[in-house]
Amino acid sequence: MATVDNAVPPGEDPAPFHEAVDDPRRRDFINIAAVAWAGVGGAIVVLPLINQMSPSADVLALSTTEVDLSKIEAGQGVVTSFRKQPLFVRHLTPKEIAEADAVPLGELRDPQTLADRTKPGKTNWLITLGVCTHLGCIPLGIHEGENRGQFGGYFCPCHGSQYDTAARIRKGPAPKNLAVPPYTFSSDTTVTVG
Amino acid sequence: MSFPWAKHYEPKFALTKWVDERLPLPRLVYNAVGAGYPVPRNLNYFWNFGVLAGAALAAQIVTGIVLAMHYAANGGVAFDSVEHIMRDVNAGWFLRYAHANGASMFFIVVYIHIFRGLYYGSYKAPREIVWLLGVVIFLLMMATAFMGYVLPWGQMSFWGAQVITGFFSAIPIVGDTIRVWLLGGYAPDDAALNRFFSLHYLLPFVIAAVIVLHIWALHIPGSNNPTGVDVKGEQDTVPFHPYYTAKDGFGLGIFLVLFAFLIFFAPNYLGHPDNYIPANPLATPAHIVPEWYFWPFYAILRAFTSDFILPAKLWGVLAMFGSIVLLFFLPWLDSSPVRSTNYRPLYRIFFWVLVADVLVLGYCGGSPAEPAYVIVSQIAAAYYFAHFLVILPIVSRMERPRPLPNSITEAVLAKHGGTSPTETAMSGSVLTAE
Numbered sequence: 280m281a282t283v284d285n286a287v288p289p290g291e292d293p294a295p296f297h298e299a300v301d302d303p304r305r306r307d308f309i310n311i312a313a314v315a316w317a318g319v320g321g322a323i324v325v326l327p328l329i330n331q332m333s334p335s336a337d338v339l340a341l342s343t344t345e346v347d348l349s350k351i352e353a354g355q356g357v358v359t360s361f362r363k364q365p366l367f368v369r370h371l372t373p374k375e376i377a378e379a380d381a382v383p384l385g386e387l388r389d390p391q392t393l394a395d396r397t398k399p400g401k402t403n404w405l406i407t408l409g410v411c412t413h414l415g416c417i418p419l420g421i422h423e424g425e426n427r428g429q430f431g432g433y434f435c436p437c438h439g440s441q442y443d444t445a446a447r448i449r450k451g452p453a454p455k456n457l458a459v460p461p462y463t464f465s466s467d468t469t470v471t472v473g
Numbered sequence: 474m475s476f477p478w479a480k481h482y483e484p485k486f487a488l489t490k491w492v493d494e495r496l497p498l499p500r501l502v503y504n505a506v507g508a509g510y511p512v513p514r515n516l517n518y519f520w521n522f523g524v525l526a527g528a529a530l531a532a533q534i535v536t537g538i539v540l541a542m543h544y545a546a547n548g549g550v551a552f553d554s555v556e557h558i559m560r561d562v563n564a565g566w567f568l569r570y571a572h573a574n575g576a577s578m579f580f581i582v583v584y585i586h587i588f589r590g591l592y593y594g595s596y597k598a599p600r601e602i603v604w605l606l607g608v609v610i611f612l613l614m615m616a617t618a619f620m621g622y623v624l625p626w627g628q629m630s631f632w633g634a635q636v637i638t639g640f641f642s643a644i645p646i647v648g649d650t651i652r653v654w655l656l657g658g659y660a661p662d663d664a665a666l667n668r669f670f671s672l673h674y675l676l677p678f679v680i681a682a683v684i685v686l687h688i689w690a691l692h693i694p695g696s697n698n699p700t701g702v703d704v705k706g707e708q709d710t711v712p713f714h715p716y717y718t719a720k721d722g723f724g725l726g727i728f729l730v731l732f733a734f735l736i737f738f739a740p741n742y743l744g745h746p747d748n749y750i751p752a753n754p755l756a757t758p759a760h761i762v763p764e765w766y767f768w769p770f771y772a773i774l775r776a777f778t779s780d781f782i783l784p785a786k787l788w789g790v791l792a793m794f795g796s797i798v799l800l801f802f803l804p805w806l807d808s809s810p811v812r813s814t815n816y817r818p819l820y821r822i823f824f825w826v827l828v829a830d831v832l833v834l835g836y837c838g839g840s841p842a843e844p845a846y847v848i849v850s851q852i853a854a855a856y857y858f859a860h861f862l863v864i865l866p867i868v869s870r871m872e873r874p875r876p877l878p879n880s881i882t883e884a885v886l887a888k889h890g891g892t893s894p895t896e897t898a899m900s901g902s903v904l905t906a907e
Binding site for chain 1: 535542
């Protein structure tokens with residue numbers, strides 16, 4: 280049988296081994312098709328190997344948290360947990376709301392009003408993640424008596440980020456305001472986060 | 474590099490040339506599984522199984538690494554972590570079933586690979602070290618598979634660990650001490666589970682390293698072939714690529730179809746339902762049975778029921794390990810100058826009897842230890858040892874082989890009704906294995 284690299288057996292007449300060859304040959308097409316199809320198969324196999332690292336069903340199941348607001352007095356805050364991260368729920372006093380509203384947006388690194396960061400008619404409930412947007416430390420200030428920084432919100436002692444009473448970044452290295460998670464008021468005194 | 478006419482690597486691009494001058498890795502691959510490795514032109518599909526075994530190991534390592542991202546090696550949570558993989562992790566069911574059945578696929582192809590070597594005399598000179606390394610790989614595989622089976626911490630996992638580590642307590646005087654040391658306790662528990670997990674992660678990479686040696690040792694004399702006759706010239710070989718890459722690729726496709734069938738249609742067919750019961754140190758399953766690939770050895774273990782000089786327990790353990798250690802001596806137990814069993818009419822009968830014997834042992838090993846099965850196990854185990862220690866040495870000395878073809882090419886042309894290009898008539902019996 281003639282082969283491409285054609286080893287004509289020694290002592291044989293080479294003539295019958297030379298056939299007319301098209302270019303591209305049928306075999307080129309078969310080669311490319313086979314390798315391409317194997318590539319498709321390989322790519323499909325890789326998908327579950329990658330996707331197994333995404334959050335699993337039990338992690339996703341923990342992605343909503345219910346918070347009871349009835350026990351939180353104005354001026355107080357509680358830390359709960361949302362997606363295994365600290366969640367700051369703070370009941371702002373009228374004075375803190377006024378302080379936040381008095382800040383001109385132009386002065387802010389990440390311009391947002393308090394209204395942008397709360398629900399309509401519920402501006403006294405400031406619900407944010409307790410994760411400093413600089414490097415992910417937990418800022419102080421949710422509990423009474425902790426250092427709230429010079430803006431009366433939160434203070435992250437690790438690298439000195441200071442947040443105001445709307446949890447907006449005002450000073451220090453953090454680039455963004457404390458994140459507001461998606462949440463809804465399922466009743467007047469209950470919040471469903473996530 | 475095994476033959477002078479092997480093609481030489483010539484980098485096609487400036488970049489590959491630049492790399493090759495600094496780290497000749499592309500050259501290494503080219504000479505190992507590329508056109509730089511000349512292979513006998515007459516290999517049949519039994520020569521696919523080495524590559525398939527390599528593919529099976531690669532699949533096990535890939536699925537194993539990702540499973541280890543979700544598994545927890547702790548007696549309190551191990552079983553639940555496997556169920557977490559099955560139910561919660563994305564594609565976790567697929568990964569675990571692929572890993573569990575991949576072990577079976579690995580053993581299936583390796584058993585065929587071993588019997589291929591037995592039939593075609595691939596263990597004979599000059600390939601003894603290839604064979605010895607193969608037996609080392611087989612032992613490592615058994616250790617790895619056993620430790621992996623313990624990890625889900627079901628009933629069979631636990632009692633398997635109990636029974637297998639019990640082998641070591643058969644050692645006189647120090648046996649119990651060794652067993653306690655192996656387990657890190659008096660029964661399988663967290664300590665054992667953690668070390669088994671650690672070693673189960675490590676050993677496949679050791680296997681991969683020994684496979685590199687196995688292939689390295691193979692490529693010195695070059696591959697054997699169905700006639701067992703040495704390569705005599707360039708006309709006897711074809712470059713590995715594209716000829717055997719294409720053939721192996723086809724075989725791999727068939728392998729993957731069967732593998733996929735197991736995963737998607739019979740994922741638990743080869744498993745034992747008792748392993749879906751969490752480990753309970755206070756209750757033994759009715760029948761402690763290993764996975765199917767250990768059945769023949771399990772039958773040999775259980776074939777010894779009475780004390781004779783040494784205790785029965787020790788005999789069983791010695792025989793079981795002996796049945797594998799025996800394979801190390803095979804190149805010297807078989808003194809026939811002819812490699813391929815195709816030309817050994819008498820041995821050919823005994824070869825197939827051995828295959829049947831191993832299958833019988835397997836059937837008995839998978840059955841409960843009832844008197845009938847034990848008696849059959851005893852006969853079959855005795856025959857297994859007789860085959861290697863008595864029959865093979867005698868047969869290899871007394872049988873008269875059929876005449877060998879003068880060359881691989883001649884055999885190929887004779888088979889396909891052509892004439893030999895060298896015009897040599899089939900000469901009489903050629904008994905020298907060149």
